[in-house]
Amino acid sequence: MINSHVHPSLVQALRVNAVNERQDPAAFEVVYNRHKGLVMKTAFALMGNIHDAEDVLQEVFINVYRSAGKFAGGETEFKAWLRRITINKCLSNHRHKRTSRSFDQLRDEGFEPPEDESSLQPEAKCMAEEERQDIQRMLQCLDRRHYLAMVLRYYLELSYEEIAEALQIPVGTVRSRLHNAIGILRREFRAREETDREVRS
Amino acid sequence: MICQNVSRLLVAYLDGEATAEECFEIEAHLAICAPCRSELAGTIEVQRKFRNAVEAMAKSASASPKAWNAIRRAVESDSWAGRIGLLRPLLDKAASRLRGMVSGRPAWKLGMGSILAVAGVVALAAAISWVASDAPTAVAAQIAQDDPQVREALGSDSQPLVLVAEVVEGTGNVLVRGSTSSLIMVMASVDLNLRQVTRVERLEPLSMPQLTDAERLQVARIAHEAPDLRNPAIEGAHFGKAFIPFAAQGKTSIEANVGLTPSSNIAALEVRKGERTWLVYLDLDRETVEKVLELQCWLPPFHPSLKPS
Numbered sequence: 001m002i003n004s005h006v007h008p009s010l011v012q013a014l015r016v017n018a019v020n021e022r023q024d025p026a027a028f029e030v031v032y033n034r035h036k037g038l039v040m041k042t043a044f045a046l047m048g049n050i051h052d053a054e055d056v057l058q059e060v061f062i063n064v065y066r067s068a069g070k071f072a073g074g075e076t077e078f079k080a081w082l083r084r085i086t087i088n089k090c091l092s093n094h095r096h097k098r099t100s101r102s103f104d105q106l107r108d109e110g111f112e113p114p115e116d117e118s119s120l121q122p123e124a125k126c127m128a129e130e131e132r133q134d135i136q137r138m139l140q141c142l143d144r145r146h147y148l149a150m151v152l153r154y155y156l157e158l159s160y161e162e163i164a165e166a167l168q169i170p171v172g173t174v175r176s177r178l179h180n181a182i183g184i185l186r187r188e189f190r191a192r193e194e195t196d197r198e199v200r201s
Numbered sequence: 202m203i204c205q206n207v208s209r210l211l212v213a214y215l216d217g218e219a220t221a222e223e224c225f226e227i228e229a230h231l232a233i234c235a236p237c238r239s240e241l242a243g244t245i246e247v248q249r250k251f252r253n254a255v256e257a258m259a260k261s262a263s264a265s266p267k268a269w270n271a272i273r274r275a276v277e278s279d280s281w282a283g284r285i286g287l288l289r290p291l292l293d294k295a296a297s298r299l300r301g302m303v304s305g306r307p308a309w310k311l312g313m314g315s316i317l318a319v320a321g322v323v324a325l326a327a328a329i330s331w332v333a334s335d336a337p338t339a340v341a342a343q344i345a346q347d348d349p350q351v352r353e354a355l356g357s358d359s360q361p362l363v364l365v366a367e368v369v370e371g372t373g374n375v376l377v378r379g380s381t382s383s384l385i386m387v388m389a390s391v392d393l394n395l396r397q398v399t400r401v402e403r404l405e406p407l408s409m410p411q412l413t414d415a416e417r418l419q420v421a422r423i424a425h426e427a428p429d430l431r432n433p434a435i436e437g438a439h440f441g442k443a444f445i446p447f448a449a450q451g452k453t454s455i456e457a458n459v460g461l462t463p464s465s466n467i468a469a470l471e472v473r474k475g476e477r478t479w480l481v482y483l484d485l486d487r488e489t490v491e492k493v494l495e496l497q498c499w500l501p502p503f504h505p506s507l508k509p510s
Contacts, residue, residue: 028276029269036264044262045255054268058275059414065276153216154248155255160218179212185247 039086045151046090056089141188146181207237274421274440341373345389348398354387417443420468423483427490441471
């Protein structure tokens with residue numbers, strides 16, 4: 001049922017807690033520390049700012065704690081489950097506009113840097129300026145619908161069918177949305193290249 | 202196939218989402234069309250750039266300690282205070298019964314602490330008295346525990362465990378939970394003259410309106426920042442369960458007895474430090490603490506030893 005790689009104490013502790021008999025907060029903390037990175041990265045990619053990503057992180061782990069009794073499987077299944085509920089929570093928050101600011105605002109201003117510098121990984125502090133500019137450029141030219149489809153496909157590697165289910169749209173719309181998004185980005189990159197060329201010359 | 206059609210399908214083709222027929226036609230066209238091959242290369246480049254950019258961005262995200270603190274507070278509240286939350290229907294009944302039990306002092310002047318204190322004493326007295334005696338509470342508890350209707354209401358594979366019993370004017374009110382789940386409880390009325398259960402009411406505390414996770418987090422944040430909770434007596438206390446008080450549901454409420462204005466935007470938070478417990482009422486719209494009540498006594502925790510022998 002639970003393979004040896006999966007923090008057995010944790011799943012067991014969470015399961016026990018699910019029937020409200022007793023709990024082991026230390027085990028839950030182990031799970032949190034082991035998997036918060038996965039949830040945070042997924043949420044940050046989909047929400048576009050640290051504040052909303054942390055809201056999702058909190059909701060997801062509270063959900064995990066309360067629903068652990070329903071979970072059966074190993075490490076791989078646990079990660080897949082965690083990723084699925086993170087994606088669903090992010091999309092639900094987008095759908096219900098439970099975001100701190102409108103996505104269009106984020107798009108205009110670029111990604112919001114974390115408020116607390118200590119929450120940045122050291123290597124991230126050295127993130128190439130060029131990469132940062134690429135991200136902002138992409139946010140600026142894609143609207144929320146196109147951006148979410150692109151992240152689900154090229155960062156989270158969901159199939160078209162999975163994207164269709166997550167976004168509650170037909171598979172044909174996923175196809176056209178990705179096609180259009182890539183077209184928009186291509187035109188943007190081309191225009192940038194031409195501008196850079198002109199500046200250099 | 203013409204270039205325009207190929208262009209429309211290139212993304213799906215690269216993503217492995219084109220049909221076999223489409224793949225065949227695209228490949229046949231690419232073999233003879235240099236501009237489309239160039240477009241294919243451009244599409245691959247855009248996909249790569251997007252993926253790299255999002256990966257780089259996501260790598261920079263890590264959770265702050267504040268996030269864990271909020272999660273910890275929320276799950277801690279599930280453990281100790283969740284159980285108390287389940288007893289709320291009983292408390293409400295106890296409060297209404299107490300109105301007739303306490304002489305010379307109207308119930309509305311009792312205050313929440315006093316009501317809970319007396320409810321706690323009732324529970325303790327019941328627990329002590331029925332274990333080894335034929336006191337009315339013990340008799341009522343035993344009748345409720347053996348009753349087939351009670352067993353049926355709890356689920357056939359569950360053994361009834363008596364939590365609290367009280368006897369008022371020849372009728373026993375017995376709160377019973379199942380041995381397999383603390384989430385289902387039954388209130389049984391026992392006629393002590395007939396020595397039988399006359400009414401079985403299944404309590405479904407989980408169907409009570411619940412705060413959303415976002416609202417719970419909001420409650421924790423408001424409480425954390427509230428100056429009212431910074432006095433030395435409360436500072437450093439553990440936050441327990443956050444819930445919608447009866448006052449917010451437009452019901453006759455025990456909270457109304459302590460002067461809380463009924464409102465739809467009030468949430469309550471249980472706060473505990475050592476042996477002391479407070480109920481904190483917060484206005485979620487104004488983001489303020491409306492009232493802090495210290496409880497004089499708390500109900501004893503559920504324990505199987507309360508089961509009559």
